[in-house]
Amino acid sequence: MAMQPAARAVTVWKIYGSGEAQVQALRGVSADFERGKYTAIMGPSGSGKSTLMHCLAGLDTVNAGEVFIGDTQVTGLGDAGLTKLRRDKVGFIFQQFNLLPTLTAEENIKLPLAIAGRAPDKAWYDTVIQTVGLGDRLHHRPAELSGGQQQRVACARALVSRPEVIFADEPTGNLDSKSGNDVLNFLRDSVRHHGQTIVMVTHDPNAASYADRVVFLADGEIVDELHSPTADGVLDRMKKLDRRGDADA
Amino acid sequence: MIKASLRGLLHRKLRLTLAIVAIVLSVGFLSAITVLNDTLNKRFSGLFQTLNENVAVQVQAKEVSTGETPRLTAAQLQQLSNVDGVNGTSGDVSDEAVVPFKKDGNEVTAQGFVGVGASGDDPLGLISLREGTWPKTASEVALSANTAKLAGVKRGEIIKVFVSQVGEPKPYTVSGIVEFSGGRDSLAGESLVIFELGHAQEMFYGQKDVFAGASFSADSGVSQEELKKRITAALPSGFEAKTGDEVTEEQSNQLAGQFDFIKIILNTFAYVAAFVGIFLIYNTFNIVVAQRSRELALLRAMGASWGQVTGAVILEALIVGVVGSTLGLAAGIGAGMWGESALTGALGAEIKSAGVVVSPAAIITAYVIGILVTLIAAFVPAIKASLVPPLAAMREIARPDKSLKGLSITGAALAVPGVGIALLGLYASFTGSIFVMGFGLVLALIGLMLLSPLLARPVVRVVGMAVAWGQAGKLGVRNSLRNPRRTAVTAIALMIGVTLIGAAATVVSSFKHSLQADIGKYDVAIMIVGPNYAPPNGKTGFEASALDKVEALPGVTGAEPWWLTIESSIAGQPIPVVATDVAAAQKMWKLETVGGALRTLSAGEFVSDHNTAKSLNWKVGDSVKVRVGTTERDYKLVGIYKATPSVSGPVFGLPAVDDFEGKLAYQGFVTVAPGTDVAATVAATEKIMAGYPGVTVGDMSTFLKQFNQIFDFLLLAVTILLGMALLIAVLGILNTLLLSIVERTREMGLVRAIGLSRGGVVRMIGVESILISVFGALLGLAAGVGIGVLLCQALIEGDFLTEIVLPWGNLAAYVGAAMFFGIVAAIIPAWRAAKLDVLEAIAYE
Known part of the structure; x- marks a missing residue:
């Protein structure tokens, strides 16, 4: 039996609104996200890539189909079940506003463990802290950190509880290219060296090129995928997708 | 510009509602008290108008004399009644504290006890016979219908009546029942016993055929003033004449005077509540405008001038202030009417209602307080908002905590000399030293309020250790510390009420213990x-x-x-x-x-x-x-x-x-x-x-116990009267929390996304609420006990007290109550925060 994927979507439908205004954001999407892999979800805006990620992470409900994180069926979980899922199996990195302004960097990193009432694994924590490379700024508040530093803190926070999967929503969207590359390297290293599973939504071909696999979405359906991508390869596919969109219109 | 501002106003319903509720509560209580006062006054003067309905002139003994109080003889009365223009003459033979007894031997309870002497129908028509006859002998009395009802006796039965000059209760046969004009059983719930005229004169004045004074009605066409002039000319020495109108005014002023004390107290508490409301309104507007600074910055970026931005905010405040004041006034009038009917109902008074009185003063006070406070509350943050460079505000650069240095230095500069001046007033003896002490205390209190943001950090940390369990609790502690000014202003609203309660509790406790200790010596x-x-x-x-x-x-x-x-x-x-x-x-x-x-x-x-x-x-x-x-x-x-x-x-x-x-x-x-x-x-x-x-x-x-009960009752009364101020303060906490939560919507989403449960969110907000309320209570108790101890020391200097005893039980109970109110205030905000959708919250702009 093949290894169970870290996250799995089975013919997921997501529909917003009704009647004339109805939008089919996801139309029977099925996808597996392998353990220890770095997967990027790409697509033009309105393609449903963010919706897919939100449904996978249990942040949004689906109209039909099933979602699994590891062996846990996400669809159908109540609030308590979702809370437990977020504590134990999922990590998040958002585009912006990722940290609590009242806590120091260190406190922010430890927050998920503190919320779950678990003690950090000392060795792992040190590893994460070392990789994040904040040094003496660990005791600073987010307001005193640069955007890139803040986002690395957010990455460390997602890593520290060793979730089955980390969902990253445009993690470099608000950063300059140098800081963005730092964050992307950091994420790729956590996959390569520590076997972390990461699912990342992006519209930036350069960011996608850091992933092991890129899944392309258009009009709520998976239309293509690419293994061991390069930035140029991704850009090519995207252009095709855009053309397809133009032809449709 | 104005349009944009008004549309914005309607779009922020929650914030708008909170601001208006704040104004309604503050203005409402004050209006209620004013309306209650005015309405009661009108009703009382109505009472005396009926009492003196047909009195054109009244003759009384002069106020101050040396020697015996003069009496009118029957001959003198006859002479006066012959004055041209006099229609009816009624000689005054009356006394207070004439107490009838019930059949079971206990005295009747009534609103006042009047005894009069009469020989037949009242020439001025105030009292008339309902059944039976007027008393004809020294062993008969007539009773007002109310008295008969209270004593439970009927015509023909025996009633015991106490007259102070006789010194013991004497039995009388009830010969008749009388009523007041208009068929009323009593004027204002009082008891009235009517003796045979000569018998009453003998009891009250020690001899027959003398009167304390007399009332006269006038022939038609003779004015009160005219008759007064004519009667004054015929008066024996030691007497003076007044018109019926003058008498009515004097009497109602006298009765109103008896309520002055209560009025002053009620007004004081109403102003305390309004003062607390100022903090609530200020805080609400401050937060609302702060949250809109991005929107205001956008307007600025599009070319709106400093004045336009400030003007827009002020216009909003004006509208909110007018609406809030109007609703507050309406609520106050309603509450005042209800209070008046409840109060007169409790007195058992059958005074005709004179209708609700809303004086111009009540209306002006309501609008001045409501609008002025709102404008001031909005002005400060509006200026602040308009001074922020447009782009900085739009980019939402996390603004660093503003330094509390200036505020704290000012606070200390007021508090330290304030305490010194208060002590000077306490120990130095010169005229007005009590005012010096009061002035010092006010300075110290203002100082403490200015220092409170600085105090918030250490106090909240320490209290937080006790009440904040788990990570959610810790987040709550952090949240209450992130804006010490906001926490402090919210807490001060509670502090004001608690200060007064704390001071009262300290004085009462010291009184009880001192009295107990002193009585034991004899x-x-x-x-x-x-x-x-x-x-x-x-x-x-x-x-x-x-x-x-x-x-x-x-x-x-x-x-x-x-x-x-x-x-x-x-x-x-x-x-x-x-x-x-x-x-x-x-x-x-x-x-x-x-x-x-x-x-x-x-x-x-x-x-x-x-x-x-x-x-x-x-x-x-x-x-x-x-x-x-x-x-x-x-x-x-x-x-x-x-x-x-x-x-x-x-x-x-x-x-x-x-x-x-x-x-x-x-x-x-x-x-x-x-x-x-x-x-x-x-x-x-x-x-x-x-x-x-x-x-x-x-x-x-037994007497000590009774004294203690009186003291406890006074303390309870103070606490209840401060209830409105406390309610407003609790509402202030709720307000601050609700607005803070709107401000922190995305944070709520974030902590939920990384695994905080709904219960955790509720706990986080509950802890913040408890910390604010306990901080307010502790500030108040510190100030209150301080003031209480100073007052006690002043009373010790005056030998009214011998020792100061702090009411530890009460103080602990107050902190407990503050915690409880903190929890109550958190219910709605916590519920709102807990039901936030995680995804929407994270995406919240």
Whole structure:
């Protein structure tokens, strides 16, 4: 039996609104996200890539189909079940506003463990802290950190509880290219060296090129995928997708 | 610009509602009190208008004279009634404290006890016979319908009536029942007993055919003023004439005067509530404008001037202020009407309602407070918002905490000298030192308020350790510390009410303990106290001769009567006149002589405690003008004693009682030999006092318990009256939390996304709420206990107190209550935060 994927979507439908205004954001999407892999979800805006990620992470409900994180069926979980899922199996990195302004960097990193009432694994924590490379700024508040530093803190926070999967929503969207590359390297290293599973939504071909696999979405359906991508390869596919969109219109 | 501002206003319904509720509560309570006062006043003056309906002129003895109160003879009355223009004449033979008894032997309870003498129908038409006949003999009485109902007697039955001059209850046959014009049973719930005229004159004035005064109605076409002029010309000396209108005004002012004290207290609490409301409104607007700084910055970026932005905010505040004040005024009028009907209902008064009175003053106060406070509250943050560079605000750069340095230095600069000035006022003795102390306390309080943001950090940390469990709790602690100014302003609203309660509790507790300690020093075992249905003036209480019977009881070593009247003034001050055998009092109360001699006093002599003597600058040998009732005489100070919590003030000798309205003693103190059965002696004394209405007998522990109950009741009353201020403060916490949550929507989403449960969110907000409320309570208790201790120290200086005892139980209960209110205030905000959708919250702009 093949290894169970870290996250799995089975013919997921997501529909917003009704009647004339109805939008089919996801139309029977099925996808597996392998353990220890770095997967990027790409697509033009309105393609449903963010919706897919939100449904996978249990942040949004689906109209039909099933979602699994590891062996846990996400669809159908109540609030308590979702809370437990977020504590134990999922990590998040958002585009912006990722940290609590009242806590120091260190406190922010430890927050998920503190919320779950678990003690950090000392060795792992040190590893994460070392990789994040904040040094003496660990005791600073987010307001005193640069955007890139803040986002690395957010990455460390997602890593520290060793979730089955980390969902990253445009993690470099608000950063300059140098800081963005730092964050992307950091994420790729956590996959390569520590076997972390990461699912990342992006519209930036350069960011996608850091992933092991890129899944392309258009009009709520998976239309293509690419293994061991390069930035140029991704850009090519995207252009095709855009053309397809133009032809449709 | 204006359009944009107004549309924005309607889009922020929650914030708008909160701001308006804040204004409505503050304005409403104040309006309610004002409307209640005005409406009651109108109703009272309505009462006296009916009482004096047909009175054109009234003749009374002049206010102050020396010697006997003059009486009108029947011949003089006849002469006056012959004055041209007089229609009806009604001679006044009346007395207060004429108390009827029920069949079970207990006295009737009513709003005042009136006895009059009459020989038939009232010539002025106020009172008329409903059934039976007017009293024809000295053994008959007529009763008002209300009195008959209260006493439970019918025509033909026997009723016992106490008249102070007679000294014991006497049985009468009820010959008839009377009513007031309009078929009313009573005017204002009072009891009325009508004696045969000659019998009443003999009892009240000691002789037949004399009157205290008279009322006259006028022939048609003769004005009140005209008749007054004609009657004054015919008046015997010692009398004066007043028009019916003048009398009505005097009487209603007098009655209203009795309510002045309550009015002042109610007004004080209403202003406290309004003051607390200022903080609530200020905080609400401050947060609302702060949250809109991005929107305002956008307007600025598009070219709106500083003035336009500020103007838009001010316009919003003006609209909110007008709407809030109007609703508050309406709520206040409603509450005032309800309070008036509840109050008059409780008095059992049958006074016709004069309709609700909303004076211009009430309307002006409501709008001035509501609008002005809102404008001020909005102005400060509006200026701040307009000064932020547009792009900085739009980019939402996390603004660093503003330094509390300037605020704290100002606070300390006020608080430290404030405490110093208060202490100076306490220990230095010069005229007005009490005001100096008050001024110092106000300075110190303002200082403390300015220091409170600085204090928030350490206090919240320490309290947080106690109440914040788990990570959610810790986040709550952090949240309450992130904006110390906001936390402090919210907490100050609560602090104000708690300060007053804390001070009152400290003073009350010290009073209770001091009294208990002092009473224990004396041999006095039993106390006899007169009734409280009328102010003491010699007509209520018991005859001194009754104490001779008490003194004859086995084991009793002494029984001393004390007379008391409050219808008096000493050196122009409204000080009660107390009379007793000073030599006996000196022994019984172990009075210490400071100057002169404490001995049995003769006519024209008095003694005083050293504090009163000091404050009025009296020395032994000084002559002081003393008025009792209508009689003024010179008294010489012959001795000064050291005040104790039990005995203080000027004390006179038995001859002074001659000037009292009646000869009844008001208090009695009984000493017993060791080993005497006190309970049996109390029972025997009660039997002796049974005929005197309202006189109570008890051993010292019973009286201490009663005193304690009175103190506890006062404290409870203060707490209840502060209820509105506390309610507003709790609403302020709720307000701050709700607005903070809107501000932190994305954070809520974030912590939920990384695994905080709904319960965790609720706990986080609950902890923040509890911390704010407990911080407010602790600030208030610190200030309140401080003020209370200073007041107690001032009372100790005046020998009213001997010790300061902090009410630890109460203080702990107040902190507990603050926690409870913190939890209550958190319910709605926590519920709103918990039901936030995680995804929407994270995406919230």
